[in-house]
Amino acid sequence: MPQYNAPLRDMQFVLHELLKVEDVLKTLPAHADTNRELIDQVLEEGGKFTSQVLFPLNHSGDREGCTYNKDTKTVTPPKGYKEAYKQYVEAGWAALSCDPEFGGQGLPLVMNNSFYEMLNSSNQAWTMYPGLSHGAYECIHAHGSDEQKALYLPKLISGEWTGTMCLTEAHCGTDLGLLRSKAEPQADGSYKITGSKIFISAGEHDMSDNIVHLVLARLPDAPQGSKGISLFIVPKFMPNADGSLGSRNPITCGAIEEKMGIHGNATCQMNLDGAVGWLIGGPHKGLNAMFVFMNAARLxxxxxxxGLTEVAYQNALVYAKDRIQMRSLSGVKAPDKAADPIIVHPDVRRMLLTAKAYAEGGRAFCSYVALQLDKELNHPDEEVRKEAADQVALLTPVVKAFITDNAWIATSECLQVYGGHGYISEWGMEQYVRDARINMIYEGTNTIQSLDLLGRKILMDNGAKLKKFGAQVQAFIEDNGTDEAMSEFISPLADIGDKVSKLTMEIGMKAFQNPDEVGAAAVPYLRVVGHLVYAYFFAQMAKIALEKQDSGDNFYKSKLATARFYFARLLPETATLIRQARSGSANLMALDADLF
Known part of the structure; x- marks a missing residue:
């Protein structure tokens, strides 16, 4: 049966040995007192909560799903969800990295990031309820008025209230400039909002006392397109000045979606029939304000x-060690059994190592970006904050797209390890595959992320942000280029770095002549950049593992073997991707639409 244990050893390796977060946090006044002992203690407790409270609800929640009552227009999440949320709130997890001014614990985002990996491994559908609340908190914290912050932030931080973002409408997905929801100003400074939204995760439930919806709509004088969008706070229940709850606001759930996965999360169609809302972030500035929420959501x-990559790997590994089938091609490995465990077979190992490498590479990458966010928000030096902000801007679409693409690959490979049993629901693997598929779609499809990376984050500033990251990679190459033991990692890292530079320049030149070249190259280009990032982190991790491989701790031998697998088996994908990116738009655009 499925199981999950938080990968604390690898998390500690990434935080303390690779990123040396304690040293970095000492440079940030808000986190200068955060030490290794505290970090490890919080993560250990997080591991207990996620494995003991949330994980047991994952399979049952998927089977049961959410229940919609059309008479009351209410949604009931699966059994145990509400009780688990109560434990989450009472333990203070909702407040972990929030502002102490409003009741938060003020711990670093890099810690919260590791905790959220555990949450997602144990139960992604459940985690989306508090996860969206954290995004709403960040948006109001960044753009809300003092009155809005005082009213909403303490309740969101405590977990008494949850939050959502209401963007998408039936006729438009990512193209928010097409949205039709209207906001009519009222004499008291509020607005009456009318419209319909779809695909609203955690849009209706009974897990919290109130739900704070952040809604995009148009004012009567709004210009067309995305420049005419405003953002509004629309609570489910109208709050009084003291935070107590008043009357029900007419924002209601019209239905819940029947979905491929994440059945335990209420994906709602939300109807606003003159719902009362309050402007946040200024008129026609809604998209700018919402980007705080959207970027947090993308990360x-x-x-x-x-999270799904890790939990799928853990379960496939246990199965591969236990399941016996056929004999090893190189001779019997388990003579006391009727057949050998399938982990002796090379291709089973390939599948397991693929998931293992994508989990460990992703963990290093995400932790690095979270640490850059801590620097962006808290470093006393403005130049350091700007450099960190540039890295976060550059890498956010890569985090969203590359890691979710890899999760689809990894969960599929892990299901394959089970053979026919992987396709059967009782083993839990098919749920991870289904749940993983949505992550490539929402918060901007991975194609949108690829266009954002290539078009906005790289070509728009002539590659300045990418060059800064490249200089960081190059410095590591130069520092370790003469170390013979590192050559198997440094040489391919240098090679992919050079190829990314040349590919970027080539696409940029083509784009001047034909903008479709960006659209044609964007998706393979992002994967190439993703591999550059992973190669950089795996080279750093290999350096540490080489230095400690004889320490007696087999962890470092495992890490070194995983790095070697990554460079030998996964990084070479870039050769095909580069050829695809260079092939241009003609082979895609030549065929007339009527001839498809």
Whole structure:
């Protein structure tokens, strides 16, 4: 049967040995007192909560799903969800990295990031309820008025209230400039909002006392397109000045979606019939304000992919060690059994190592980005904050797209390890595959992320952000280039770095002549950049493992073997991807639409 144990040893390796977070946090006044002992203690407790409370609800929640009552327009999540949320709130997990001014614990985002990996491994559908609340907190914290912050933040931080973002409408997905929801100003400074939203995760439930919806809508004088979008706070229940709850606001759930996966999360169609809302972030500035929420969500979705990769790997590994079938091609390995465990077979190992490498690479990458966020928000030096912000901007679409693509690959490979049993629901593997598929779609499809990376984050500033990251990679190459033991990692790292530079320049030149070249190259280009990032982190991890491989701790031998597998088996994918990116748009655009 399925199981999950938080990968604390690898998390500690990434945080303390690879990133040396304690040293970095000492440079941030808000986190200068956060030490290794505290970090490890929080993660250990997080591991207990996720494995003991949330994970047992994952399979049953998927089987039961959410229940919609059309008479009351209410949604009931699966059994145990509400009780688990109560434990989550009472333990203070909702407040972990939030502002102490409003009741938060003020711990670093890099810690919260590791905890969210555990949450997503144990139960992605459940985690989306508090996960979206954290995004709403960040948006109001960044753009809300003092009154809005005082009213909403303490309740979101405590977990008494949860949050959502209401963007998508039936006729438009990512193209929010097409949305039709209307906001009419009222004499008291509020607005009456009318419209319908779809695909609203955690849009209706009974797990919290109130739900704070962040809704995009148009004012009467709004210009067309995305420049005419405003953002509004629309609570399910109208809050009084003291935080107590008043009347029901007319924002209701019209239905819940029947979905391929994440059945335990209520994906709602939300109807606003003159619902009362309050402007946040200024008129026609809604998209700018919502981007705080959207970027947080994109990083969060990357963590969902990472969490599923890890839990799928753990279960496939246990199965491969236990399941016996056929004999090893190189001779009997388990003479006391009727057949050998399938982990002796090379291709089973390939599948397991693929998931293992994508989990460990993703963990290093996500933790690094979270640490850059801590620097962006808290470092006393403005130049350091700017450099960190540039890295976060550059890498956010890569986190979202590359890690979720890899999760789809990894969960599929792990299901394959089970053979026919992987396709049967009782083993739990098919749920991970189904749950992983949504992560490639929402918060901007992975194609949108690829266009964002190539078009906005790289070509728009002539590659300045990418060059800064490349200089960081190059410095590591130069520092370790003469170490013969590192050559098997440094040489391919240098090679992919050079190829990314040349590919970027080539696509940029083509794009001047034909903008479709960006769209044609974007998806393979992002995967190439993702592999550059993973190669950089795996080379660093290999350096540490080489230095400690004779320490007696087999962890370092495992890490070194995983790094070698990554460079030998996964990084070479870039050769095909580069050829695809260079092939241009003509082979895609030449065929007339009527001839398809």
């Amino acid at each position: 969060g979705v990357g963590m969902q992919g990472l």
